[in-house]
Amino acid sequence: MQTPPELRHVNVTRYITPLREGGSLPAVADADDGFKYVVKFKGAGHGPKALIAELLGCEIGRVLGFRVPEVVFAHLDEAFGRTEGDEEIQDLLKFSQGLNIGLHFLSGAINFDPVVTTVDVQLASEIVWFDAFMTNIDRTFRNTNMLMWHRELWLIDHGATLYFHHSFTNWEKSATTPFVLIKDHVLLPQASQLEEANIKLKAVLTDDILLNIVNLIPDEWLDWEGYDENPDDLRQVYFQFLKTRLTHSELFTKTATDARQALV
Structure with a gap:
């Protein structure tokens, strides 16, 4: 960490x-x-x-x-x-x-193929938890968004996460979504330690860490047409969204656990 x-x-x-x-x-x-x-x-x-x-x-x-x-x-x-x-x-x-x-650029990296490479259950569980937390609609069999580079698994392409911000209405409700789309995650069958992942990863993401990361967003990316909020206000919404989502992590953890049980 x-x-x-x-x-x-x-x-x-x-x-x-x-x-x-x-x-x-x-x-x-x-x-x-x-x-x-x-x-x-x-x-x-x-x-x-x-x-x-x-x-x-x-x-x-x-x-x-x-x-x-x-x-x-x-x-x-x-x-x-x-x-x-x-x-x-x-x-x-x-x-x-x-x-x-x-x-x-990871020169020479190849796309992750779940048929060829087996991911251990702890790592699979932690990636599934992370993607449920971030509401990542990718990382499916169709588009795994993972690479193998020097025999290690790398996560790429997070542009489809946090999709709440494309409408930015009622972000509070979006923050507590159980995220049912996790059922399509490519690593869900291996993710048998989701509750352990929830305990471990939730403890890492303190308010200070989340705030430090959110504060990396430059003002230039927060000048949105049709929005009255200033950059500091928008950064605060991102922080509160992530904090609220983390507080309710049991919701999306249970959804992922239930979806896995339906698969296996």
């Missing part, structure tokens, strides 16, 4: 190739620190909310002890992408000037 880091800032220097899984068109890109990143752009479909979900999902996952790629703030200047030949990508880069999110 570890505390969230202070995230580094990099400048994107070269757009290499789009990753066309899904509709958000992330891309592999070079940065001025000499590393490659999977960059997700605020100008894509769900805008900065997907970047917020990615940031919170990665950093909460990291604190809980999961392997997730390093997260950086990735800057695009106004000249970036002008020579891009693909008009769709050029528009995406144009609307993504400023601050985006980058995830360290």
Whole structure:
């Protein structure tokens, strides 16, 4: 277990190739620190909310002890992408000037295949608990969002977590959802220690840790059209959502346990 880091800032220097899984068109890109990143752009479909979900999902996952790629703030200047030949990508880069999110590119990683790789019951239980806590609608057989890298399991792509913020109405009710979609989780059959995971992981996520992670969200990602709340108000909603969800963790833990029993 570890505390969230202070995230580094990099400048994107070269757009290499789009990753066309899904509709958000992330891309592999070079940065001025000499590393490659999977960059997700605020100008894509769900805008900065997907970047917020990615940031919170990665950093909460990291604190809980999961392997997730390093997260950086990735800057695009106004000249970036002008020579891009693909008009769709050029528009995406144009609307993504400023601050985006980058995830360290795991070169040579392969997609997790549940037929090939068996995950031990403790890790499986903790990942299922984490995804139920974060209301992650991905991590299914269709789209596992996990990679094997150097024979270790890495969690990627948290942009579909915290889906309450796409409507942002009655977040209090959303915070106490039992999250029935956990029934489709790819690791649910192995997750036989969900109650133990609940006790262990709930104890790690103190108010201070959650607040420190939420405070990583930059103001630039919290300027939402149609909302009167200022960035501090919105960060407080994220914190209260996560805190409330944690307080009621027995609800989603029981839902996951019941769903697993129906499977096995």
